[in-house]
Amino acid sequence: MKIKKDVIVIGAGAAGMMCAIEAGKRGRSVMLLDHASKLAEKIRISGGGRCNFTNRHTRPENFRSHNPHFCRSALARFTPQNFVMLVEKHGIHYHEKKLGQLFCDGSSQQIIDLLRQECDAAGVEWQIPCRVNNTSRIHAGIAPGGRFLLETDRGILTADSLVIATGGLSIPQIGASPFGYHVARQFGIAVTPLRPALVPLTLSLDQLATIAGLPGVAIDAAVSCNGACFRENLLFTHRGLSGPAILQVSSYWQPGVTIHVDLLPDLDAAWLLDHRHSPGLLSNLIMQYLPRRFAQAWCDDIMPGQSARPINQYSEAGLKQIAAQLHDWQIMPSGTAGYKKAEVTLGGVDTRELSSKTMEARKIPGLYFIGEVVDVTGHLGGFNFQWAWSSGYAAGQFV
Ligand code: FAD
Structure with missing residues (x-):
């Protein structure tokens, strides 16, 4: 089987789904794939099962990065209020617990359902579970039909835009992997030192x-x-x-x-x-x-x-x-207490390698990195999901 898409997003978590929704809404053909058999497990376990999906007071100062200004542009274009509007559109009841932290009244499954429904409405296709064995760049003239070629256990996939949204290393038992960092290094893109954060x-x-x-x-x-x-x-x-x-x-x-x-x-x-x-x-x-x-x-x-x-x-x-x-x-x-207990990974794909407007890698046109895999790490309190939404939205406008 060989499938050609405009956009392939690897990692169907918070950032990946947001990006797929936005790209699909623009009429791009989008495939979202993930190696886990259960969708968005990290969202499900987040916020003690109620998903602290954003923070009303989100500011660039709430994030750590080697370039503290990198997150500004994306956060300004998709704000906490934008996500709240989506939550309200889906009739999800929520409350502010403290310090601007917004949680579902019910369960975090409601946020997963929201994203799933928005993906379906935007015509996003799914490949779950799907293992990517190899990722390569297609050079013009060799194999027409896309800039990237993925060899997966479901066949060969090609795409003009490849979005890496595979998150960080925390909680390996529910699907976290170093895939995104490996892809970055494979394409000569620097990764800043990684370590567990928001951790006992x-x-x-x-x-x-x-x-x-x-x-x-x-x-x-x-x-x-x-x-x-x-x-x-x-x-x-x-x-x-x-x-x-x-x-x-x-x-x-x-x-x-x-x-x-x-x-x-x-x-x-x-x-x-x-x-x-x-x-x-x-x-x-x-x-x-x-x-x-x-x-x-x-x-x-x-x-x-x-x-x-x-x-x-x-x-x-x-x-x-x-x-x-x-x-x-x-x-x-x-x-x-290590990645088994950490909520996030500090460090990631070096922001100097990416456009803060589009999340595209400067030296590899068509390759994008979004969400936690990027060297932008939020404080505790809904900021990490806000970064996933904002960076996913930003890339979704350009892929
Ligand atoms: P993820 O949501 O981790 O999604 C990455 C996806 O990529 C996963 O579905 C994974 O299966 C897939 N993937 C990984 N490797 C591969 C591969 N090789 N091939 C294919 N697919 C792959 N943040 C908040 O803001 N509020 C909270 O309440 C909150 N609570 C948390 C509670 C816990 C216990 C933990 C661990 C984290 C919490 N976080 C919270 C942090 C938040 O979950 C993450 O920052 C956020 O999910 C990152 O989104 P992402 O889309 O970048 O990555």
């Missing part, structure tokens, strides 16, 4: 001993790392640290780097001195502000055997030092 951080055995008994405890903290700071919950786990604040800073963390936790972000540095004449125990005071179990563990770690003393027995300098430590608890994670 692990602690050494020694550190785990100090937080033994804390798994499940959450604290509202301001967590910073490498110049980025996030005020959200930090959660203790059996392997280390998680929760939104940790997932966010994990995108900025690198081995050997310390993370700084302000355990009392609503109090100023002098608050403890205000209590210096109190006969109460220091540990009891700290427990008024932090979860009991955590406060005790923190005191035992920072000042072993000392915290059960009345506050008025501490020197002013001693109290200042303790307050400073409460505002800057320093932790050196031993690693991350």
Whole structure:
């Protein structure tokens, strides 16, 4: 079997489907293929099953990339409001959870159904599951009928435009693969260093001993790392640290780097001195502000055997030092929980190789990269899907 299409999109996830819809609407013949047998599994498991499909406050500052300006153009042309209009067109009820994060009231399957219906309405053809064994460029005169040739387990496919939307490396058990990075390298396109992001951080055995008994405890903290700071919950786990604040800073963390936790972000540095004449125990005071179990563990770690003393027995300098430590608890994670637990992959196809308007590779006309495979990584909170929609939409206008 040999099939010729105007556009072939590899990867039927968020970005791939959006691109296929837009290209189909323009009258292009589009084939969408994916090696997974279940459609858009990442959307299905996203947002705890309710898909945090966008964030109302999306700005370029919510993304990490070696070129922080690259995402501007696509985000401006397909905004969160554009996706909300699509959600409303399909009668999907949604709510804002916090900080502009929009979730389905029902389930993330509704977003998959929306995309599927839009693909069908735009005349998109499917090849699922379909394995691509080889991708090559057709040189004019050798094989007329397309610029790219794909050898798949369903036959030979050719297309004028080839869109790579195969996502990142996270959650390999549901179909993530390095395919997109391999295609980029095959065509001489640079890929920036990759690493798991929006991922729990692990602690050494020694550190785990100090937080033994804390798994499940959450604290509202301001967590910073490498110049980025996030005020959200930090959660203790059996392997280390998680929760939104940790997932966010994990995108900025690198081995050997310390993370700084302000355990009392609503109090100023002098608050403890205000209590210096109190006969109460220091540990009891700290427990008024932090979860009991955590406060005790923190005191035992920072000042072993000392915290059960009345506050008025501490020197002013001693109290200042303790307050400073409460505002800057320093932790050196031993690693991350890896791609099995990461929500996204940091890094990807180098944006210097792509047009920010069309997502087309500068040196390979007709080859496009969209979504997570590109070196644009959103913060937690619906930004990664917004990038998938926006970059998919951008390419869809030109393929
Ligand atoms: P994907 O959605 O990953 O789609 C890539 C597709 O390519 C897949 O269908 C895959 O099967 C296919 N593919 C891969 N390799 C091949 C190959 N060799 N051949 C053929 N097909 C291939 N982001 C948010 O904004 N909000 C959330 O609520 C949210 N929750 C998340 C929860 C979890 C647990 C995880 C892991 C991620 C979450 N994300 C969330 C991130 C978000 O899911 C991704 O950033 C987004 O799906 C990326 O879209 P994409 O289309 O680029 O890639």
